[in-house]
Amino acid sequence: MLLPHRRLPSLVAALTLVFSAAFLAPRANAAARPPNIVFFLIDDWGWTDAASFGSKLYETPNIDRLVTQGMKFTDAYSACTVCSPTRASTMTGKYPARLHITDWIAGHNRPYAKLKIPAWTLQLPLEETTIAEALKARGYTTALFGKWHLGGEAYYPEHQGFDVNVGGCDRGQPGAYFPPYGIVNIKDERPGEFLSDRLTRDAISFMETNKDRPFFVYFPHYAVHTPLAGKPEVIEKYKKKLAAGTYTQTNPIYAALVESIDDSVGAVMQRLAELKLDDNTIIILTGDNGGLSGTVNAAGWRPGPTRNDPLRLGKGSAYEGGVRVPLVVKWPGVTRPGSVSAVPVTSVDYFPTLLEAATGAPAKGLDGESIVAALKGAPALSRDAIYWHYPHYHPGSATPYSAVREGDWKLIHFFEDDHVELYNLKNDLGEKTDLAATQAPKAAALRAKLDAWRTSVGAQLPTKNPAYDPAREWEGEGPAGGKKGGKAKKS
Numbered sequence: 001m002l003l004p005h006r007r008l009p010s011l012v013a014a015l016t017l018v019f020s021a022a023f024l025a026p027r028a029n030a031a032a033r034p035p036n037i038v039f040f041l042i043d044d045w046g047w048t049d050a051a052s053f054g055s056k057l058y059e060t061p062n063i064d065r066l067v068t069q070g071m072k073f074t075d076a077y078s079a080c081t082v083c084s085p086t087r088a089s090t091m092t093g094k095y096p097a098r099l100h101i102t103d104w105i106a107g108h109n110r111p112y113a114k115l116k117i118p119a120w121t122l123q124l125p126l127e128e129t130t131i132a133e134a135l136k137a138r139g140y141t142t143a144l145f146g147k148w149h150l151g152g153e154a155y156y157p158e159h160q161g162f163d164v165n166v167g168g169c170d171r172g173q174p175g176a177y178f179p180p181y182g183i184v185n186i187k188d189e190r191p192g193e194f195l196s197d198r199l200t201r202d203a204i205s206f207m208e209t210n211k212d213r214p215f216f217v218y219f220p221h222y223a224v225h226t227p228l229a230g231k232p233e234v235i236e237k238y239k240k241k242l243a244a245g246t247y248t249q250t251n252p253i254y255a256a257l258v259e260s261i262d263d264s265v266g267a268v269m270q271r272l273a274e275l276k277l278d279d280n281t282i283i284i285l286t287g288d289n290g291g292l293s294g295t296v297n298a299a300g301w302r303p304g305p306t307r308n309d310p311l312r313l314g315k316g317s318a319y320e321g322g323v324r325v326p327l328v329v330k331w332p333g334v335t336r337p338g339s340v341s342a343v344p345v346t347s348v349d350y351f352p353t354l355l356e357a358a359t360g361a362p363a364k365g366l367d368g369e370s371i372v373a374a375l376k377g378a379p380a381l382s383r384d385a386i387y388w389h390y391p392h393y394h395p396g397s398a399t400p401y402s403a404v405r406e407g408d409w410k411l412i413h414f415f416e417d418d419h420v421e422l423y424n425l426k427n428d429l430g431e432k433t434d435l436a437a438t439q440a441p442k443a444a445a446l447r448a449k450l451d452a453w454r455t456s457v458g459a460q461l462p463t464k465n466p467a468y469d470p471a472r473e474w475e476g477e478g479p480a481g482g483k484k485g486g487k488a489k490k491s
């Protein structure tokens with residue numbers, strides 16, 4: 001499972017060791033009862049899709065309360081601009097490029113585009129060690145409530161370390177948020193019960209049953225992915241709010257869907273407190289890719305249900321709106337209440353972080369790095385860069401690309417014409433000014449670094465497409481691909 005990996009010693013690494021050592025001492029007492037873990041992964045949850053992350057429209061009092069109790073990350077990322085690769089990374093601590101799970105399953109294909117996408121992997125192989133398997137081996141009871149989206153029945157969560165699976169299957173979205181949900185492994189639907197509430201009810205029931213032993217609740221809500229839906233009275237509230245003011249985000253149904261997540265977070269926090277488990281439970285709340293700001297095809301741009309301003313674009317794009325996500329971590333005794341961290345964190349980091357939480361020792365040799373030092377207040381981790389690789393097309397505007405972020409710099413390499421774009425995120429969060437020409441040495445250095453990383457993880461590359469036809473390049477499967485997909489399930 002662990003890959004050979006070497007890191008250069010550095011001051012930051014030394015500091016990390018100091019922090020880790022400081023962390024180990026108090027953990028020794030808690031060894032008898034490692035912390036419970038509740039990991040909310042919200043589908044398509046954009047960077048500003050909560051009041052405490054900048055939304056003026058969406059009302060999220062419970063998430064905002066979690067922010068005041070935990071640590072908020074301003075520079076958290078998903079490992080991919082679409083969902084399945086992020087989920088695979090979260091489960092394994094490995095980059096999508098290494099796993100060859102680089103698009104949502106079953107993916108978006110444009111047979112006449114300039115580039116041909118590689119033959120990538122459409123499930124999480126059973127040979128991979130998931131964080132659920134790793135925690136289970138250390139005495140945790142494990143459960144998933146919500147979306148899995150990492151392959152067909154043979155690859156379902158119950159084969160990847162989860163004792164309980166409610167809702168996890170090959171689907172990337174529910175048929176509907178009110179019954180029938182159209183999800184094979186959700187039984188006994190209650191008439192009128194919103195899917196987010198249903199999953200919350202089951203998750204709380206699981207925590208009650210397992211309150212006397214360490215548990216890992218992986219809670220990848222189906223919300224806030226399409227099909228857009230909400231409770232009628234909540235939609236009505238947002239319609240009135242929108243009629244009375246001016247907002248960047250303008251969809252009342254999406255707002256209600258976001259609020260269903262806030263209800264879930266609130267209900268879980270309340271029950272944990274009632275069960276007197278909240279002092280020994282880590283809560284993580286993040287998203288699997290950027291908010292759906294829109295789609296593009298030959299006919300032009302079509303706005304989506306949310307916006308990620310000030311970030312550029314959203315889900316399925318190469319820019320910050322596609323991968324920067326909200327992140328809150330509440331770990332009583334470790335995270336300082338109401339603290340904010342600007343340390344870049346990405347999906348591969350959760351496996352080593354949670355393993356360190358459970359055992360007191362960080363997992364080594366994975367693509368990800370434990371963020372425990374950051375949770376204790378360190379201003380940096382030992383790695384110097386994080387990476388993305390998406391050799392695919394997406395209606396969110398992406399053409400095949402790779403990207404690297406090092407410090408404030410971000411370089412994107414687009415494969416169609418081999419050009420790079422360079423942005424300084426500190427001065428230009430919206431990626432408006434491409435500095436590749438004016439900062440050519442920096443661009444060249446980052447390009448070399450990105451190329452080396454791609455080679456090191458065995459990334460699959462797109463190739464020249466012999467069937468390329470400029471008149472038909474937009475044709476393909478997917479919501480904005482021109483042709484109806486039919487077979488593929490949406491990301």
Ligand SMILES: [Ca+2]
Pocket residue numbers: 043044082083225288289491
């Ligand atoms: Ca998603």
